[in-house]
Amino acid sequence: MKQNQYNRVFLHFYIAFILIALIHMSEIFIWTMLIQRFNLIADPIDTIIFVGSCYTTVGFASDILPQGWKSVAFFISFSGLFTLAWTTAMMIGMIACYKEAWTRKYAASS
Structure with a gap:
């Protein structure tokens, strides 16, 4: 941002x-691999759907x-809940920087 390289901010985002x-x-x-390894669910597609649903x-x-x-x-749900919440918070934090870069880039061209 200090070097006015706003496209780098966008790329990093x-x-x-x-x-x-x-x-x-x-x-x-x-x-999915762990559940398949222990033969808990026979079909790999069913396993992915189940794990994705829980996660x-x-x-x-x-x-x-x-x-x-x-x-x-x-x-599975516990791990997914917290990692999704944590990464959502990180992305929201990054949006502030993205918005500032966007504003600076297009305010300078006006």
């Missing part, structure tokens, strides 16, 4: 957004874990 999305997808993949705490998929493993859904 978009790269951060993509990396955060990839991190969340990686976490879903890790949970995002949307809960649209039914609980298909075997008896004795039902608490795993809680741990």
Whole structure:
């Protein structure tokens, strides 16, 4: 910002957004691999849908874990809830910098 390189601010924002999305997808993949490793859900697609549903705490998929493993859904939801909230807070914080760069860039060209 001090060097008036506003496009770098925009680029960093978009790269951060993509990396955060990839991190969340990686976490879903890790949970999926663990559930598959322990043979808790037979179908990998069903596992991804279940884990994604739990991780995002949307809960649209039914609980298909075997008896004795039902608490795993809680741990998936707990990890997803806090990581999604934390990264949302980080992105909101970054939006202030993005908005300032946008304002400076386009106020100078007016």
